[in-house]
Amino acid sequence: MPVTLNAAAPDFETAFAALLGAKREDSPDVDAAVADIIADVRARGDAAVIALTKKFDRVTLTPETLRISAAEIAAAAADVSAEDRAALELAATRIRAYHERQLPEDAEWTDDTGATLGWRWTPVSAAGLYVPGGLASYPSSVLMNAIPAKVAGVPRLAMVVPTPDGVLNPLVLLAAQIAGVDEIYRIGGAQAVAALAYGTQTIAPVDKITGPGNAFVAAAKRRVFGKVGIDMIAGPSEILVIADRDNDPDWIALDLLSQAEHDQSAQSILITTDPAFGKAVSAAVDKRLETLERREIAGASWRDNGAIITVPDLDVAAELSNRIAPEHLELCVADPDALSAKITHAGAIFLGQWTPEAIGDYVGGPNHVLPTARSARFSSGLSVLDFMKRTTLARMTPDALRQIGPAAERLAQSESLEAHGLSVTARLRKLNG
Template identity: 70%
Template sequence: MPVTLSHEAPDFERRFDALLDMKRESSADVDATVAGIIEDVATRGLDAVIELTRRFDRWEIDEASLAFTEAEIDAAIATVPAAEMAALELAAERITAYHARQLPEDDMWEDAAGVTLGWRWTPVDAAGLYVPGGLASYPSSVLMNAIPAQVAGVRRIEICAPTPDGRFNPLVLAAARLGGASRVWRIGGAQAIAAMAYGAGPIRPVDKITGPGNAYVAAAKRRVFGRVGIDMIAGPSEILVIADAANDPDWVATDLLSQAEHDESAQSILITTDAAFGAEVARAVDRLLQRLERTAIAGASWRDFGAVVVARDLTQAAELANRIAPEHLELCVANPEHLMGEIRHAGAIFLGRHTPEAIGDYVGGPNHVLPTARSARFSSGLSVLDYMKRTTIARVSPRGLAAIGPAAETLARSESLEAHALSVRCRLDAQEAAE
């Protein structure tokens, strides 16, 4: 049974806090294994990668068959049904258009003191994207990771996608090509992360690694962080729907289940101002669960982590949403723009009754890699900025140094950093001598 909770309950605050504190992830302790794999790849390179792929993916590769050839990719794409290819192309186009608007601008100006200041954004040289094999091999995630890198101007985009027993998803290769990948390597797991961080045979090291993966991949990303950049480590998916009584309960129920079907640890929460509507949605969820393909997964998620919360009014609903800081937030209310003004923390907001979250997973345009587990309080979804970095720029003229140099000297001496002070003083002295 999902949690059912009304603002009228005397222990509402305590029970809402308990909902926030729910532990949804069992962290398998794979760290020692992963440390060994990374060490092995860092030391022995390609030989280690080949052996580990034989062991974990039951697949024999050598240097020549390590990456898909262009011909193999062509052949795979030729098997993709036309409707799926067209849908993937529409998605790629829309994701590209959205992310192109995120490209940051450089700036440079001179201030009143005669100091030229600015910054410049540059892409990372090379990005590595991890694509899981098996069930979680989502072509949409390939687009969501590769396109921001492509838009950022990353010249080399390496993809690692394991092909256990030789099997692979042709749509993943189609997405890789649409996303501008330089190569797709048939390797996975911690060994793929290590190969991208340290290099292995023909796989040259990258500067930033992104993309979802299992516990081994996540642990490997944590371990190579510092040597390369990584994106966030995503937890199980979540949705919060704020809905008034004017919604169709079936629509809201499918939205809740669209997160629940991802993972038994996913969480779907409805906040409504109408207790009767909440009960109707819960009944609709139960009905839908009887016919859903992934009913076992979605049912377990809804039973263990689902919740229907009845709020006093929309203002209280917004306050509760800010405490949840959800990955996905649907505002299915009459005036969603107004309600959005009260929301401070959410990864992505979907406005109005005709914007199911699934639109954002595929073809909306914004990224579907979003902060989970309340981290929307302090972090953002994946963007073009994740594949770029900013260099700050300063140029001080002799006049500028005369204006601001003495203050730097004073502060350096107050911090007992004499050489700092001297580096300013020697230039000021030379100016004064020249006058």
């Protein structure tokens, strides 16, 4: 049974703190296993990746078969039905249009000293795109990773995707072809993240690793940060639905299950102003779990991590939501815009009962690679900016140096960094004859 809480109950704060503190993905066991995997890949390269892929994905590879060949990609793409291709292309078009609006502008100006200042954006040289594939297959995540990277102008896109028991959904390869991915390797988990970060005999290292994955992938990304850039921690999926009584309980139940079915570590929470509605949703979830294809995973997630919270009003709902900082937040209330204005921490907001979260997973346009585990307090969903960096520019004229140089000399003195000060002094002496 999921936890049921009442925000007006005396023990609410303790129970809510326990819900917030639950370690769904941040376990020391996972981190220790990941540390060993990364060390092995750093030491043995391809040999370690091949052994770990045999162990975790039950696939026997060689250095020659780590990379999926152009012929395999073409054959898989040709196998996809016209309807599936059209759906992927619609998704790609909408995701590209959304992300093109994120392209940042360079800037340059001259200030009143005559100094010219500014900044310039450039893409990373190589991006490693993690596409999950352990419990489900994610052609949509190929598009969500690769399209912003392409829009940013990244010259080399290297994608990794696990193929458990050697099986790979052809739509994953078609999506990679549509989005313009350059290299695809059939590996996953922490070993794939380590291979992208440190390189192996076959896989050249990248500069930035993006994409969602399970707890092992999330832990590996945390560990390789610094050697490479990462986008964020996009671990097991989460949804928080705030709903009033004027909703169909079955719709809300399905929205909760849509994220629960990703992973038993996923989390689905309902906050409602009406306890009777909460009970109706709970019954609807149970009914759906009788027949849902992925009922084992979704049922375990709902039982272990699910929650239904009753609140006195929507202000309290917004306050609790901000403390949860969910990956996805659905606002199924009469005035979703008014409630949205009170939300300060959420990866993505879905406004109104006609906007199921699943639209955002596939075709809405915004990115579905989003911060989990309360990291929406300090990070954002994947965007074009994740594949770019900003270089600052400064040009002094003799006059500008005359005006602002002396302050630099003083500050260098105060930091006891003599050469810093002298590099300015030498120029000022020349200027002052």
